[in-house]
Amino acid sequence: MGVKLLLDKAHVEGIRYYDVYRREGGYRSVEKALKMSPADIVEEVKKSGLRGRGGAGFPAGMKWSFIAKPEGVPRHLVCNADESEPGTFKDRYLMEFLPHLLIEGLIVASFALGSNATYIYIRGEYAWIPDILEQAINEAKANGWLGKNIQGSGFDCEIYVQRGAGAYICGEETALIESLEGKRGNPRIKPPFPAVKGVWDRPTVVNNVETLAAVVPVINMGGEEYSKIGVGKSTGTKLISACGNINKPGVYEIDMTISVEEFVYSDEYCGGIPNGKRLKACIPGGSSVPILPANLLFKTAKGEQRMMNYESLSDGGFATGSMMGSGGFIVLDEDQCVVKHTLTLARFYRHESCGQCSPCREGTGWMEKILKNIETGKGKMSDIDLLWDIQRKIEGNTICPLGDAAAWPVAAAIRHFRDEFEWHVNNPELCLTQNYGLAHYADAREVVVS
Amino acid sequence: MAEEQKLFKVTIDNITVEVEPGTTILNAARKIGGDVAPPAMCYYSKLKGSGGKCRTCLVEVAAGSTADPRPMPKLVASCRTTVMDGMIVKNITSERVIDARAGVVEFLLLNHPLDCPVCDQAGECHLQDLSYEHGKAGTRYEFSRRTFEKHDLGPYIQLHMTRCILCYRCVFTADQLTNKRVHGVLDRGDHAEIATYIEKALDNDFIGNVIDVCPVGALTDKTFRFKNRVWFTKPVDAHCGCDKCSGKVTLWMRGDEVFRVTARKDEWGEVEEWICNTCRFERKKVSDWTIEGPTQVSRHSVISQGHYVGITKPAETIDKVMGRKPQLLMDIHTVSGVNDPNVDLSEIEGPAHSDDFKKQ
Numbered sequence: 001m002g003v004k005l006l007l008d009k010a011h012v013e014g015i016r017y018y019d020v021y022r023r024e025g026g027y028r029s030v031e032k033a034l035k036m037s038p039a040d041i042v043e044e045v046k047k048s049g050l051r052g053r054g055g056a057g058f059p060a061g062m063k064w065s066f067i068a069k070p071e072g073v074p075r076h077l078v079c080n081a082d083e084s085e086p087g088t089f090k091d092r093y094l095m096e097f098l099p100h101l102l103i104e105g106l107i108v109a110s111f112a113l114g115s116n117a118t119y120i121y122i123r124g125e126y127a128w129i130p131d132i133l134e135q136a137i138n139e140a141k142a143n144g145w146l147g148k149n150i151q152g153s154g155f156d157c158e159i160y161v162q163r164g165a166g167a168y169i170c171g172e173e174t175a176l177i178e179s180l181e182g183k184r185g186n187p188r189i190k191p192p193f194p195a196v197k198g199v200w201d202r203p204t205v206v207n208n209v210e211t212l213a214a215v216v217p218v219i220n221m222g223g224e225e226y227s228k229i230g231v232g233k234s235t236g237t238k239l240i241s242a243c244g245n246i247n248k249p250g251v252y253e254i255d256m257t258i259s260v261e262e263f264v265y266s267d268e269y270c271g272g273i274p275n276g277k278r279l280k281a282c283i284p285g286g287s288s289v290p291i292l293p294a295n296l297l298f299k300t301a302k303g304e305q306r307m308m309n310y311e312s313l314s315d316g317g318f319a320t321g322s323m324m325g326s327g328g329f330i331v332l333d334e335d336q337c338v339v340k341h342t343l344t345l346a347r348f349y350r351h352e353s354c355g356q357c358s359p360c361r362e363g364t365g366w367m368e369k370i371l372k373n374i375e376t377g378k379g380k381m382s383d384i385d386l387l388w389d390i391q392r393k394i395e396g397n398t399i400c401p402l403g404d405a406a407a408w409p410v411a412a413a414i415r416h417f418r419d420e421f422e423w424h425v426n427n428p429e430l431c432l433t434q435n436y437g438l439a440h441y442a443d444a445r446e447v448v449v450s
Numbered sequence: 451m452a453e454e455q456k457l458f459k460v461t462i463d464n465i466t467v468e469v470e471p472g473t474t475i476l477n478a479a480r481k482i483g484g485d486v487a488p489p490a491m492c493y494y495s496k497l498k499g500s501g502g503k504c505r506t507c508l509v510e511v512a513a514g515s516t517a518d519p520r521p522m523p524k525l526v527a528s529c530r531t532t533v534m535d536g537m538i539v540k541n542i543t544s545e546r547v548i549d550a551r552a553g554v555v556e557f558l559l560l561n562h563p564l565d566c567p568v569c570d571q572a573g574e575c576h577l578q579d580l581s582y583e584h585g586k587a588g589t590r591y592e593f594s595r596r597t598f599e600k601h602d603l604g605p606y607i608q609l610h611m612t613r614c615i616l617c618y619r620c621v622f623t624a625d626q627l628t629n630k631r632v633h634g635v636l637d638r639g640d641h642a643e644i645a646t647y648i649e650k651a652l653d654n655d656f657i658g659n660v661i662d663v664c665p666v667g668a669l670t671d672k673t674f675r676f677k678n679r680v681w682f683t684k685p686v687d688a689h690c691g692c693d694k695c696s697g698k699v700t701l702w703m704r705g706d707e708v709f710r711v712t713a714r715k716d717e718w719g720e721v722e723e724w725i726c727n728t729c730r731f732e733r734k735k736v737s738d739w740t741i742e743g744p745t746q747v748s749r750h751s752v753i754s755q756g757h758y759v760g761i762t763k764p765a766e767t768i769d770k771v772m773g774r775k776p777q778l779l780m781d782i783h784t785v786s787g788v789n790d791p792n793v794d795l796s797e798i799e800g801p802a803h804s805d806d807f808k809k810q
Contacts, residue, residue: 167638184635189502189530355616355635355642357503362557365640369593386590393553396524397505 018139041112047223049235054208087328090239099136168352187400234309245333247271285325288405290412349406377428475528492617493529501529571667604651685745
């Protein structure tokens with residue numbers, strides 16, 4: 001049983017409400033933080049090695065220290081709750097069951113950054129969660145944790161919940177800021193970065209829900225202690241939302257010291273693949289990170305065991321590795337078709353491209369059309385190379401990371417599953433009725449049919 | 451106390467230029483000029499906030515600055531990246547840039563109809579120039595292109611969305627000219643379209659300028675549509691005493707007829723001074739204008755073809771170069787009886803016949 005810092009109280013009855021949450025030791029970190037200086041809190045977060053949980057894994061303390069502090073200009077903290085990555089649902093779990101944990105983290109972070117008006121930008125499809133959050137905010141306010149002069153410290157803070165309108169791109173921090181300002185959610189061209197010019201041209205920090213929630217244990221136990229959990233630069237705990245062909249889909253908190261193999265097969269976590277099927281592939285960090293075949297998922301190219309942490313998952317670069325990403329762990333068993341799966345993702349990115357810059361706007365649609373041809377048996381062998389060339393020309397040439405996110409899954413699918421693409425081209429009739437199934441990248445594990 | 455501002459030294463394609471801090475790479479490259487200047491489809495120096503969208507101006511930064519000489523990992527949009535002292539930029543000397551640019555051109559042309567033969571912009575189209583210079587001959591796209599209905603934006607402007615490459619220039623123009631946000635982008639991704647608020651006409655004295663900023667033929671002048679090809683008309687600089695705008699325009703004439711009035715454009719195809727709708731759409735008589743003289747058109751432009759502007763008589767003669775007089779290789783009249791120099795063709799009635807030459 002690994003350490004649990006975020007979800008340890010998730011199953012306490014009534015933890016959603018203030019009284020129970022406070023009784024279980026909630027808001028201690030705010031009490032502690034208000035006695036510290038803001039700079040000390042930032043220092044503490046830096047020491048903890050806490051990395052952004054939204055996908056990029058940028059050190060949170062570092063991000064906080066970058067915020068510009070011009071005289072007389074208000075600063076803002078924005079919580080990115082626009083969790084729209086296919087396969088990722090950890091923030092939803094946190095906000096639904098532990099809204100006060102997020103509010104607590106937000107108050108501490110607002111104090112550290114000097115934000116008197118803090119925003120939670122929540123995805124439009126999470127229609128019922130703003131009510132939960134607003135109730136928690138009202139409860140916190142009634143008990144003096146928000147509003148004017150919090151707990152007699154002289155610090156004022158308000159938290160506002162803003163609903164998105166259902167665009168994936170608004171999870172990109174500058175598009176989120178545009179949308180928050182009431183504009184069309186187009187990503188801004190950087191620089192200037194939000195730390196200098198964010199919401200209404202004021203210095204802004206945008207953090208993921210889980211990052212902000214993790215600030216609470218960091219303050220409670222101290223940065224030094226927090227950094228001892230986990231391994232190397234992957235400190236603390238990470239929420240993984242596991243889904244796909246596994247026995248126990250759900251949100252799991254791991255301390256980043258377990259292996260991928262253990263995560264997939266142990267009963268404590270995913271509980272193995274249902275119906276005695278074998279593992280074919282896995283996307284370890286949400287739909288935009290490269291897909292890995294089973295043989296590269298459990299072992300790195302060097303033959304070491306792959307662990308569930310930032311470094312180990314990205315070991316080998318994109319050639320033989322993937323990324324931790326946002327922690328959306330999608331498992332595909334032998335019955336899944338990688339081409340169809342890639343088409344689904346390509347369709348998603350085509351639909352969600354904002355249309356601002358040309359490589360992403362035109363390229364995502366093109367990739368989808370080609371993939372659709374291959375999937376429906378109308379593909380040509382040259383289409384596979386064409387797909388590769390298109391993704392190469394999108395990647396890195398766009399304003400925001402959506403272009404990369406659209407290119408990587410296609411690139412990885414071709415890189416690791418080219419034989420499956422070729423099989424689709426060579427068997428146009430068969431591919432409509434049958435799946436390619438497993439190949440050399442199969443998991444060698446013996447199938448136990450129960 | 452005149453504090454001397456330190457100039458930044460930036461090297462673009464091995465040519466060093468000194469520019470003021472805060473200049474973008476693109477503008478520094480334009481200072482050098484020629485092929486070094488990256489193409490720009492969406493950036494417009496007169497429009498605040500424009501640029502960064504089309505990705506044609508991508509360049510490679512080989513060294514960030516003297517203080518931090520690390521290269522930038524990704525290609526950067528030169529129109530939105532400011533120079534640093536000691537920056538080394540590779541534009542046409544970088545294969546990565548050429549490759550990425552060819553990709554961008556291909557992307558831009560994916561959904562662009564190849565209706566240049568009937569498009570009013572043909573001949574002065576930036577996308578035509580761009581694809582000619584940086585694109586590939588064929589397309590690898592085998593699917594149907596997206597199409598839209600044509601829309602009228604008021605009595606003078608027609609929007610042909612099918613041709614649009616979503617550069618957002620007209621959106622910035624409309625935003626910066628008008629108080630209300632009436633002109634913008636609907637939808638997203640490859641089905642995004644330029645539109646006005648509930649099909650509203652664009653109502654502003656200067657709104658005609660959206661036609662000039664459009665790099666392709668998506669926004670066209672309804673008073674000029676299908677009237678003529680731009681290369682058949684002759685551009686002439688003219689001015690008038692307009693009380694709304696500077697009155698400095700280019701007239702596009704054929705004979706005595708003014709076919710079209712546009713603002714004057716600089717060498718990068720950007721409008722020098724905005725002109726008002728009255729000048730653009732209503733002053734279509736030569737008597738409305740004071741003619742200044744022919745417009746200087748780049749020799750590479752199709753518009754300059756056949757105009758012979760700026761051609762000087764070569765100083766070299768055959769005598770000097772070859773060291774001999776020009777000589778006749780063959781006297782055609784000794785072998786052929788046709789076109790005998792002694793026969794005056796005008797005196798022959800009807801079409802000439804070989805018998806006509808044999809008579810004498």
